Amino acid sequence: MNYSQILEIASCTDPGMVRSHNEDSIASDPVNGLVVLADGMGGYNAGEVASGMATTVITTEIQQLLAKVKPFQIDEETKAPVAARMIREQVLKANTSIYQAAQSQPQYAGMGTTLVVCLFYDNKMAVGHLGDSRLYMLRDGKFSQVTRDHSLLQEQIDSGIITAEQAKHAQHKNLVTKALGIDPVVEPEIHEYPTKPGDVYLLCSDGLCDMVDDGDTGMTLQALGGNLKLAAQQLVQMANDNGGKDNVSVILVRVLREYPAPRGFMGLFK
Amino acid sequence: MAKLILSMDGLVLKEIPLSKERTTIGRKAHNDIQIDNLAVSGEHAVIVTILNDSFMEDLGSTNGTLVNGNPVKKHFLQNNDVIELGKYKLKFIQEAGAQPAAAAADFEKTMVLRPSAMKAAAEQAKAAGMGGAQAAQAARQAAIQSVGQAAQSAGIGEKPAPAAAAPATAALAAAPVAAAAAPKPAQPLGAIQLLSGGNAGKELELAKPLTTLGKPGVQVAVLTRRPQGYFITHVEGAQRPTVNGQPIGTAPHALKDHDLVEIAGIKMEFFHKP
Numbered sequence: 001m002n003y004s005q006i007l008e009i010a011s012c013t014d015p016g017m018v019r020s021h022n023e024d025s026i027a028s029d030p031v032n033g034l035v036v037l038a039d040g041m042g043g044y045n046a047g048e049v050a051s052g053m054a055t056t057v058i059t060t061e062i063q064q065l066l067a068k069v070k071p072f073q074i075d076e077e078t079k080a081p082v083a084a085r086m087i088r089e090q091v092l093k094a095n096t097s098i099y100q101a102a103q104s105q106p107q108y109a110g111m112g113t114t115l116v117v118c119l120f121y122d123n124k125m126a127v128g129h130l131g132d133s134r135l136y137m138l139r140d141g142k143f144s145q146v147t148r149d150h151s152l153l154q155e156q157i158d159s160g161i162i163t164a165e166q167a168k169h170a171q172h173k174n175l176v177t178k179a180l181g182i183d184p185v186v187e188p189e190i191h192e193y194p195t196k197p198g199d200v201y202l203l204c205s206d207g208l209c210d211m212v213d214d215g216d217t218g219m220t221l222q223a224l225g226g227n228l229k230l231a232a233q234q235l236v237q238m239a240n241d242n243g244g245k246d247n248v249s250v251i252l253v254r255v256l257r258e259y260p261a262p263r264g265f266m267g268l269f270k
Numbered sequence: 271m272a273k274l275i276l277s278m279d280g281l282v283l284k285e286i287p288l289s290k291e292r293t294t295i296g297r298k299a300h301n302d303i304q305i306d307n308l309a310v311s312g313e314h315a316v317i318v319t320i321l322n323d324s325f326m327e328d329l330g331s332t333n334g335t336l337v338n339g340n341p342v343k344k345h346f347l348q349n350n351d352v353i354e355l356g357k358y359k360l361k362f363i364q365e366a367g368a369q370p371a372a373a374a375a376d377f378e379k380t381m382v383l384r385p386s387a388m389k390a391a392a393e394q395a396k397a398a399g400m401g402g403a404q405a406a407q408a409a410r411q412a413a414i415q416s417v418g419q420a421a422q423s424a425g426i427g428e429k430p431a432p433a434a435a436a437p438a439t440a441a442l443a444a445a446p447v448a449a450a451a452a453p454k455p456a457q458p459l460g461a462i463q464l465l466s467g468g469n470a471g472k473e474l475e476l477a478k479p480l481t482t483l484g485k486p487g488v489q490v491a492v493l494t495r496r497p498q499g500y501f502i503t504h505v506e507g508a509q510r511p512t513v514n515g516q517p518i519g520t521a522p523h524a525l526k527d528h529d530l531v532e533i534a535g536i537k538m539e540f541f542h543k544p
Contacts, residue, residue: 041380223482226506
C-alpha cells in the first residue's frame with residue numbers, strides 16, 4: 001500500500017537561535033507511512049551522529065522489513081499486529097549501533113538520542129518513543145499530547161511531587177531517564193492508536209515544547225492546518241522568536257482518508 | 271545564590287548563603303546552621319540546593335518543621351517561604367538572576383539519567399551496613415549529587431558522566447526559575463480595521479501570536495505577531511492576499527503601519543494601536 005496519497009507529511013528542522021549546529025534529525029517516508037524524529041545529545045558533534053544513526057537505521061531497516069512483511073499481519077508470537085514488534089526490534093538495532101559506536105570511538109563516548117517514531121497502517125498507528133521527544137495529536141479541534149516523556153520532570157509530576165503548572169517553571173526540564181544508545185539494552189515504549197481522517201499528528205523535539213506553550217502550538221495547528229508546510233515553519237519560527245534555545249524540529253502528519261488493511265484470502269488464516 | 275535569614279521573635283540573627291549542596295539545620299554543633307534550642311532536634315532538617323532549586327526536608331525531627339505555617343516533610347522552597355523550627359524562623363530568599371545566562375543556556379542541553387548508577391549507589395549504601403530506609407536515602411542523595419554534577423559538567427560544555435536516578439526523582443524539586451524569561455521587547459499592539467464587506471468599520475486587535483483571516487477553502491491568510499513586528503503570510507487559496515494593491519509572495523510579508531490589505535475580497539487596514 002502506498003501511503004503518500006493517504007498521509008500528508010511536512011517537516012521542518014532548525015538549529016535554533018543559540019546552538020551552532022543541529023543535533024536533531026528527522027526522516028519521513030511517505031510511501032511507507034513512516035516518520036522518525038530524534039534529538040541527539042552528548043559530546044562535540046556526537047549528538048548529531050547519534051540522532052542521524054537512529055533515524056537512518058530505523059527508516060532503512062523498517063523499509064526493508066516492509067518489503068517482506070505487512071505491518072497489519074498478526075505476529076504469531078505476540079498475537080498482535082507485527083508493527084509494534086517491527087518498531088521495537090529496529091529501535092533495539094539502532095540502540096546497539098549507537099551504543100557500540102559510542103563504546104568504540106572515543107569522540108562518540110556517551111552519545112545518545114531521544115526518539116519518537118510512528119508507523120501508520122490499517123487505520124492505526126504504532127508509536128514508539130524514548131526520552132522527551134513528543135507526539136501530539138489534533139483531533140476534532142482538540143489538541144493533546146500522546147506520548148509521556150521519559151524524564152525526571154514527568155516522573156515528578158506522576159508521583160505528585162510537583163504539579164504540571166510548577167513543571168512549566170522547573171529548571172531540570174532536560175533530564176531524560178531513557179534514551180537510545182546510552183545502555184546496551186533499552187526498552188522503548190510502544191503503543192498503538194486508532195487514527196481518524198482529519199487527524200493531524202505533530203512529532204517534535206523538546207526545542208519546540210520548551211519554547212512554545214502547548215496552547216499556542218495547538219492554536220497554530222488549528223489555524224494553519226490547511227497548509228502543513230507553513231504550519232511546520234510557523235512552529236519553528238515561534239520557537240525561535242521565543243528564544244530558540246535549542247534545536248527545533250517538527251514533523252506534521254495529516255491523515256487524509258481511511259486506510260484499512262486489505263483483508264485478503266490469506267488474512268483469514270492468520 | 272539563594273540564602274536563608276534566621277530570626278527569632280522578629281529579630282534577625284544571621285544570614286546564611288546556601289552555597290553547599292546540603293545545608294543541615296539542627297541543635298548539634300556539626301550542623302551547618304546550629305540552633306541551640308531544646309525544641310530543635312539534633313539533626314532537624316536539611317536544605318538541598320541544586321543550581322537554583324532548593325528544597326527543604328525534615329529529617330524526622332521530634333517537633334516537626336513548618337513552612338508558611340504548614341507542617342511539611344518535604345517542600346520546594348520558593349522565594350519568601352518561611353521555615354519554622356520552634357520559635358526560630360528561616361526565611362528563604364531567592365536572588366533573581368543568580369545564575370549567569372550562559373550557564374542557564376548550557377544547562378538546557380538534554381542529558382540522560384541512568385538507573386544503573388542509582389542501583390550502584392544503593393548497593394554501596396547497603397554494603398556500608400545501613401538499613402533499608404537509610405540506603406534509599408543515601409541513594410537519593412547520590413542521585414541528587416549526580417544531578418548537580420551533571421549540571422556542572424554541562425556548564426563546561428562536556429557531556430556529563432551519565433548520572434544516577436529513577437526512584438530518586440522523588441527527592442528532586444522544581445523551583446521556579448528566577449527571572450528565566452527575559453521580558454519581551456515592548457512591541458506596539460497591531461490591529462486591523464475592516465473597510466469593506468458586511469462587517470465594515472469593525473476593528474480587530476491582533477493580540478494573539480497568530481490570527482487567521484479569510485474564508486476557508488477560498489482564501490486564507492495568517493497575520494503573525496513576532497518580536498520584529500507583524501507579518502502576513504498566504505495559507506491557502508489560488509489567490510494571494512494583496513498589500514497596498516500588490517499580491518504578496520510565498521514568504522511572510524512584513525506589515526507597516528496603515529498598510530492596506532485585501533483578503534478574500536475584503537479590504538482592511540493594518541495599523542499600530544497608539
